[in-house]
Amino acid sequence: MRKRQGILIISDGLGDRPNKELNGLTPLEKANTPNLDKLVAEGICGNVYPISAGIRVGTDVGHLEIFGYDSNEVYPGRGPLEAISAGIEIDDGDIAFRGNFGTIDENNIVIDRRAGRIRKDTDLLANSLNGMILEDGTEVLVKELTDHRVAVVLRGEGLGKEIICTDPGTACEGEKLVKPIAIDENDVKSNKTAKNLLEFTMKANKILKNHPVNIKRIADGEEAANIILTRGVGQKKYMPKITEKFGIKAVCIAGDKTVYGIANLAGMEKYAEDDFTANFDTNIGKKAKKAVEYINKGYDWVVVHVKATDLAGHDNLPLKKVEVIEKIDKMVGYILNNVDKSKCYISFTADHSTPCEARDHTGDGVPTIIWGEDVRKDDVKVAGEKYFMNGSLNNLTATDIFMLQMDFMGFTKKRGA
């Protein structure tokens, strides 16, 4: 089969609902998007479910599905994904957690789950804990993530993952640090993990409260990052690399660590720069240029991720979301004008919907386009959730869209003969 290239643009949390501030339009319908409209008019489109109708997904699960995985089979939980995003190479028996630097008082009451949203010097705090050896020989790996976030991995013999973690949870400030226990009291392996997590947590508290970074924070009137609150426990799962399965060379251009962590697991290279911030100030123009550069270098599949649409959704900022979409449209325009139409498909989708008024991910379908010279064209001419309901891709799933891209590019295997 002849081979082609493909670029996939992912606008995180793009999908929305009719919004009062936008006179009943969605941000995508409201935005001025001549380039997305061109993709729509010359391609196929639809609102596509990340998994199936009404199933809400996180960024991690949404991206697994966009990369063609059955997340039910491969999703290891957020802990292992965050550890991978942090650059920790987790092994088969490791138990991984996502965590926050938090603040507790002398009675172990959680005063602040994010230690005053600490942003600086968390690398120094993490380093002071990384490599700790517990009583039974289990090693603890600790690595800072964005802002107050941190990844924790227990590495030792015979550890289980069925435990209650230490974080009392969102909106539970003022409650006590949770004592970790195995969910089933007869589960020897998980009991061992719970004991180790408790030991680590208390030893970490001792080290952190005397750490120079925290002594300075207290002197400055800031909250001490004197505890690590863990949640999202999990273990690595077998996940075949799509780059090997389909025989493609692929790269993910992104500022969001979760996204490129998953892309990495899928076998893709990652490309990030300091001004790819996973925030409103991310350098979208540079992402577009990099995408075209990778296509010119001969990469088969180039994925470009923009987080800001999701942030606008969570913060209920519909006008901001419109603004971000118009920036993304310019990125699409640059790509459209700079790739060889006869050799490259351009696709556009989202990992989930984050409607502004809902301020959270919902199970609505996500606006999706596949454009290319020999793609059958449907009748839709303009980008927007309400128009895409008439599109030929409507009600398909994220993995359908992945398979269609691989098939257009010529990398699917024929079943049968």
Place this chain on the structure above:
Amino acid sequence: MRKRQGILIISDGLGDRPNKELNGLTPLEKANTPNLDKLVAEGICGNVYPISAGIRVGTDVGHLEIFGYDSNEVYPGRGPLEAISAGIEIDDGDIAFRGNFGTIDENNIVIDRRAGRIRKDTDLLANSLNGMILEDGTEVLVKELTDHRVAVVLRGEGLGKEIICTDPGTACEGEKLVKPIAIDENDVKSNKTAKNLLEFTMKANKILKNHPVNIKRIADGEEAANIILTRGVGQKKYMPKITEKFGIKAVCIAGDKTVYGIANLAGMEKYAEDDFTANFDTNIGKKAKKAVEYINKGYDWVVVHVKATDLAGHDNLPLKKVEVIEKIDKMVGYILNNVDKSKCYISFTADHSTPCEARDHTGDGVPTIIWGEDVRKDDVKVAGEKYFMNGSLNNLTATDIFMLQMDFMGFTKKRGA
């Protein structure tokens, strides 16, 4: 439930993409198809996925899905299917291969994988090998197929199927005959098969090179068909007959041996004549007449298969594909004019898309119609991939279409009460 009859017309590889030679239309959109248009205007339509979006299938897997099977469950590999097409009744323990008559030199180098595309007297060559008993008592069944193709079955105790076969593969002429080995050297059963396949291959070579057919071929300056190259090894899988499952009497009218082999497995009778060639010169008019005859004889389901659309796709002949489609349209017209509308549904589909410019099967949906007096009508009026995107069957699957036909005909069982 009241019973009705149904005719299904399968246009192999029909689905296509916008084609430059046809001013951006597909062959089906370009063709003049008054009868298909009538089916569309009075029925329901859509582009239907053989399995799901972007999954490429072969003719064999595509037809299994059209006949309502989950090919993942029942597909036995090409070897057993070819053996069945050749008329060999394979048993549970048998190991079946598809093969070619080929030409090797005295050093076992493959000179020609198809023995100069031999077309004549392969029955004599196959007969000279059929029934060979190997050292351990295993019997070999050999039966010619179309042109240079041949089916080989090993029948004996304790044979496994996980082996590397003898054919060095497409585009590997000039390489040596492959020595068959078990993929896992500790797999006793597959080792036994590999040893038997080697013994058969060398004994067959001895018999074939001295065969009068080959002596004459050499005298005529043609290549000797002195070896059988095997591939596609497999074993029979359990496959319930749809004729029994649904209680229908069904027949498949086809010139293509793979297709009527699968139809046979599904429990259908086959009807073929010499001028049903599985080629451009097939007698489409006669197929239409036969279909009506079978309906008049009281058969519940009559399947008519035309291969030529697929051939035109593989050969990148869009105008030829248009011509074949117009012939098929006449067949549809004959059927429409000669069946009792109040008793018979007419359906139309393809096993997969073979877009001319791709020259291979792709994972695009296939144009599909269901017509009948009491079928709900959608708004589509004209046959063509782009119109069918608005059809009510769009994005369904081949097995959905099978179930709809069985249900219209009144042969489905109610789940629950």
